[in-house]
Amino acid sequence: MLLARAVLRRDAAQLDARLEAHDSFYVGTDVFDTFLIHNDLWWIGRRQRDPAEFLNEVDEARRRALGGVFSPSTRRQFEEMLDYFGEWPFIVRSSSRLEDRYGNAFAGQYDSVFCSNRGPWQQRVAELLAAIRQVYASSMSEEALRYRERRGLLGDNEQMAVLIMRVSGTAGGRYFHPHAAGVGLSVNPYRWNPRIDMMAGVIRLVAGLGTRAVDRSDDDFTRLVALNAPDLRPATSFGEIARHSQRRMDAIDLLEDRVVSGPFAEMVRDNPDFPLDLFTTREDWDKPPFLTFDRLLAETSFVADLRTMLERLHAAYRHPVEIEFALNVLTDGRYRINLLQCRPLQVRSLEGTVSVAPPADVPRLVDAQGAVIGPSRIIRPDRLIHVVQSRYAELRQDDRVAIARLVGALNRASADRTLVVLGPGRWGTRDPWLGVPVSFSEINRVAALCEIVAMNDNLIPDVSLGTHFLNELIEADMLYFALFPGRSGNRIDEEAILGRPSRLLELLPHARRFADVVHVVDFEPGSATLFADAERQQVVLACA
Incomplete structure (x- = not known):
């Protein structure tokens, strides 16, 4: 933030009169390191860099971090900071070495905590210290560690600083x-x-x-x-x-x-x-x-x-x-x-083109028109996971959550596959009644992800650029597209998809009760092609 403001002062001086002055404190990584040592977290942090045991102590790390204490001198400085803010709300934001450097998005991996900063002075001090502890704890969470492991960063020493910023507004x-x-x-x-x-x-x-x-x-x-x-x-x-x-x-x-x-x-x-x-x-x-x-x-x-x-x-x-x-x-x-x-912003490419039109004489499993995120491309999938909307709609909430875990298991079982996933409503939703509540780690090997807009008549695809979920899709160079059943240019040949043998029970024998909800199709090499044209906002999945 401070570097960006310095760039704008140098290169866009005409904006200076319209930029609100920042009002923030930077708490360096030395405070984080001291906190780890004083609260017996240092060696847990070291062991979390070992691929064989990095998840073994996540619960203990969180317990110690949230219950940790700061040295008297550090606490006094935080109290002086609070006196400076008065009773104005502030936010405690992560600013770590790994998330701020080039190469990895770290979208939503670490916490940011708003503090209303109202009430008795001791209550406000406790609120500030709890917020800092929460940010520190998030750096040792299972979600953050799994992200670092996927990105090849587990062995790197994460150094967590925080920014404590006055909230802009009235x-x-x-x-x-x-x-x-x-x-x-x-x-x-x-x-x-x-x-x-x-x-x-x-x-x-x-x-x-x-x-x-x-x-x-x-x-x-x-x-x-x-x-x-x-x-x-x-x-x-x-x-x-x-x-x-x-x-x-x-x-x-x-x-x-x-x-x-x-x-x-x-x-x-x-x-x-x-x-x-x-x-x-x-x-x-x-x-x-x-x-x-x-x-x-x-x-x-x-x-x-x-x-x-x-x-x-x-x-x-x-x-x-x-x-x-x-x-x-x-x-x-x-x-x-x-x-x-x-x-x-981690973007692999924006310059994709599709120079070959989908062949007219090859049967199409999917035609989608209207919402495509990512560059144009041709994908040759060899596996399709289809969550059947009509069956999914009949499930209870806990079974819908189980479907999300099932998709995650199929994702892990498809490491050597080029994977296309189709499903109803919003992928990554927090509400199972609106879609499939997967985490990004459960679809991180997918080449193309389709949201079939059939869960709710008023629900349109959440083209939520800038959100943590979409940033992870962009970072992974994953194609996102939506299919609108009943709208011109949109069609899914579900009969043809379900008519092909499903490999679900071969891959996951324990998933028998969901065999009519999740259908897994393997294509012969080269027989299926997905054409994505970002300029025309069109996707076609054709299969001989």
């Missing part, structure tokens, strides 16, 4: 939040319209805290903005735009001392300075407004400022970057952008 009644926040990528892997320049960048914009931009919100939508064509959006008609606009927002509840989500209209009701005219649109005068950010994008220099910011940072880093930012609008209509984070 209080509107009981709720504290910035007016808007978001994630920006200096390259755009989702070209839903030929006018979009993939090198111009993209932002994902939300009202309120940026937590809804970096985490998938299965109950809501966000505004996706291609920076060279901000008027374009995946939804086309006015009705679609209204249905697919953000309805809920996140804020710090100053009474309950936690981050909460609630209906947008209710959260801003007591905030007379919220820029409703700039952020919202009405379909009719007698209907409530909904969030579009149209005037912000069309009538201010916000888009130009974000594009300049991303271009300058991309050039300075000599690499695609990802930023997090907050936005606050002043009462006179001017605005301030707070650059909260800048890290290298």
Whole structure:
């Protein structure tokens, strides 16, 4: 964050008047190392670098970290920091050696913790120390260790620093939040319209805290903005735009001392300075407004400022970057952008092309039109995992979770395969009623992932660029696409797929009760081809 701000001061001085000054403290890795030693965690950390035993003590490491103590001198410095902030909310963010360097995304592997910073002084001190302990504990978690193992980083010495930052925003009644926040990528892997320049960048914009931009919100939508064509959006008609606009927002509840989500209209009701005219649109005068950010994008220099910011940072880093930012609008209509984070974005390629059209005389198992993330490419799969929507819809919640674990087991059993996975609703959802609740590690060997939009009539694919889940897909160079049954250009020949022998029970004999839910097809070498055209937003899976 500090480096990125220095780059902008040097290379984009015209933005200086619109950049909000940062207000943060950096807690170095020496404090982390001392904490490990004082709380008997040092040798556990060393053993976690051994591939043979790295998961053996994760529970003990978490227990010791969350119950750890700081030296008296360190605690005094934290207390002085708290006196500086007064009762203003702050966030404790990880800033580790491995996550900040080039080569690996570390998307969502380490915790960030908001602190409302209200109440008696001793309570606020305890809240700060608990937040730092939580960030430290996350560096030794099973999820983080498995990620490091997958990326060949287990033997590296992870050094955890933290940033303690004043939260950007103001209080509107009981709720504290910035007016808007978001994630920006200096390259755009989702070209839903030929006018979009993939090198111009993209932002994902939300009202309120940026937590809804970096985490998938299965109950809501966000505004996706291609920076060279901000008027374009995946939804086309006015009705679609209204249905697919953000309805809920996140804020710090100053009474309950936690981050909460609630209906947008209710959260801003007591905030007379919220820029409703700039952020919202009405379909009719007698209907409530909904969030579009149209005037912000069309009538201010916000888009130009974000594009300049991303271009300058991309050039300075000599690499695609990802930023997090907050936005606050002043009462006179001017605005301030707070650059909260800048890290290298792990993108393997954006320059894929498909020069060969799908053959007209070869049977097609899948035709999909409408949402493709990733560069164009041709994939020659030799295994297909299909989660049958009609059967999945009949399952109880615990069985849906079991299906996610089953997909993970098949993923691990397919290390030497080129794998395509089809399934209903959202992959990676936290809500089993909306899709298949896998973690990324359970699909990390997949070449192409398809979301069949059939779980809910109002559920569209969550093209959630900038979220931790999508960043991991992009880092892995995985193709994502959606299939809309019943919509023109979309079709799945489920009869042909299910008519082929399933290898599920050969691979996982214990999975017999789910044999009609998960179908595993192996293709003869060279018989199946997946054609993905990102410019036309079209995917075809053909099989002789």
